[in-house]
Amino acid sequence: MNRRDIAGKVTPDELREITQALVRTPSLNPPGDVRECADVLAGILQKEGIPVEKVVVTDNLINVVATLEGQGPGKTMWFNGHMDVVPVGPDWTKDPWGGEFSDGKIYGRGASDMKGGLASMMGSMIALKRAGCPFNGKILFTAVADEETGSDAGTVWLIENRKLTADYAIVSEPTNGFVEIGHRGTLWLEATFKGRSCHASRPHVGVNAVHYAGKAIVALMNMELTARQEIFEVPTGCVSVTVVGGGTKLNVIPNRCTIGIDRRMLPIETVEDATEQIRRTIAGVVDEGASFELRQVKAWPPVMEEENHILVRTLKSAFEEVKGVKPQVRGKAGATDASFIKGMAGVPIVLYGPGPSKVAHTADEYVELDELVSASHMYTMTTLDLLS
Numbered sequence: 001m002n003r004r005d006i007a008g009k010v011t012p013d014e015l016r017e018i019t020q021a022l023v024r025t026p027s028l029n030p031p032g033d034v035r036e037c038a039d040v041l042a043g044i045l046q047k048e049g050i051p052v053e054k055v056v057v058t059d060n061l062i063n064v065v066a067t068l069e070g071q072g073p074g075k076t077m078w079f080n081g082h083m084d085v086v087p088v089g090p091d092w093t094k095d096p097w098g099g100e101f102s103d104g105k106i107y108g109r110g111a112s113d114m115k116g117g118l119a120s121m122m123g124s125m126i127a128l129k130r131a132g133c134p135f136n137g138k139i140l141f142t143a144v145a146d147e148e149t150g151s152d153a154g155t156v157w158l159i160e161n162r163k164l165t166a167d168y169a170i171v172s173e174p175t176n177g178f179v180e181i182g183h184r185g186t187l188w189l190e191a192t193f194k195g196r197s198c199h200a201s202r203p204h205v206g207v208n209a210v211h212y213a214g215k216a217i218v219a220l221m222n223m224e225l226t227a228r229q230e231i232f233e234v235p236t237g238c239v240s241v242t243v244v245g246g247g248t249k250l251n252v253i254p255n256r257c258t259i260g261i262d263r264r265m266l267p268i269e270t271v272e273d274a275t276e277q278i279r280r281t282i283a284g285v286v287d288e289g290a291s292f293e294l295r296q297v298k299a300w301p302p303v304m305e306e307e308n309h310i311l312v313r314t315l316k317s318a319f320e321e322v323k324g325v326k327p328q329v330r331g332k333a334g335a336t337d338a339s340f341i342k343g344m345a346g347v348p349i350v351l352y353g354p355g356p357s358k359v360a361h362t363a364d365e366y367v368e369l370d371e372l373v374s375a376s377h378m379y380t381m382t383t384l385d386l387l388s
């Protein structure tokens with residue numbers, strides 16, 4: 001049996017049905033309840049005779065770990081994706097949990113980010129299983145619970161508690177038809193400004209923490225970020241103040257104000273340097289009795305794989321074989337679990353997944369059936385080539 005025949009052992013209709021089954025099972029995060037989705041996903045693999053374990057982290061947060069053993073010992077290919085989806089939001093014209101199929105697209109929350117990617121990976125495992133697992137080594141598949149809120153109960157938990165590792169990893173977040181060799185990092189910081197309350201009729205007696213937060217916001221807006229890496233979809237870092245909270249009453253000078261800061265970093269930047277730069281920027285505007293504290297909420301370090309790494313080269317040639325054109329390679333704007341798979345577990349990574357990334361987290365999110373099929377075939381061919 002050749003590689004194409006093996007890849008074709010799962011049909012487009014089956015891939016559509018798997019995606020629809022996952023989309024029709026809400027797995028909202030927040031609050032983070034993926035129980036039903038984990039059951040449906042595990043059931044589909046079990047029906048094919050693929051061994052599945054449900055790893056319960058909390059009552060609601062369950063990771064599905066499946067393993068497909070080849071015919072002999074060898075390397076490990078790690079397929080990773082997340083089951084959780086962000087809240088629905090306004091402006092939908094389709095049922096967000098309907099999994100409607102029209103014009104070659106499956107609609108619903110999570111169709112693109114990233115139940116389509118999970119379905120393509122499951123399809124690849126099903127095809128390989130039906131073909132008799134004609135490879136050496138194994139495929140490790142993790143469908144994780146809480147990527148959208150930081151992965152502490154998902155991929156990070158599995159790496160820390162199950163010591164998961166592999167020789168290669170593919171993350172099936174939507175990549176919009178690109179082969180992505182990494183992503184920018186994300187740094188979440190919280191700055192709390194401390195002043196002194198007083199009556200608003202005599203503001204000069206107090207220290208207005210909201211005013212200092214305002215000065216800091218302007219300074220952060222004007223921060224110059226000069227680092228550039230052209231391979232990234234967004235080739236520079238960026239910083240945004242995304243949350244503000246302060247004050248207790250209209251006629252009280254506030255003694256506290258907190259701002260949330262989202263900083264995106266290129267691989268040539270570090271979490272430490274980015275934090276220090278923000279600290280200096282804020283310190284430059286805080287004086288006269290006010291003070292501030294800067295706290296790291298969460299960090300996803302940036303990652304980038306070598307473009308000539310065998311994993312990247314193999315996926316690129318599978319892309320060309322399936323699609324008939326050479327892929328464009330780039331770096332993703334947003335962070336993914338690849339940050340932890342490479343950063344914590346030291347596994348080489350590449351990102352490729354069906355679906356336009358621009359519809360992720362939006363109304364009428366969709367994934368194209370053609371893309372589900374080609375991604376599934378690419379995963380199968382890449383696995384067969386690397387685990388030969």
Ligand SMILES: [Zn+2]
Pocket residue numbers: 082113114147173
């Ligand atoms: Zn995602």
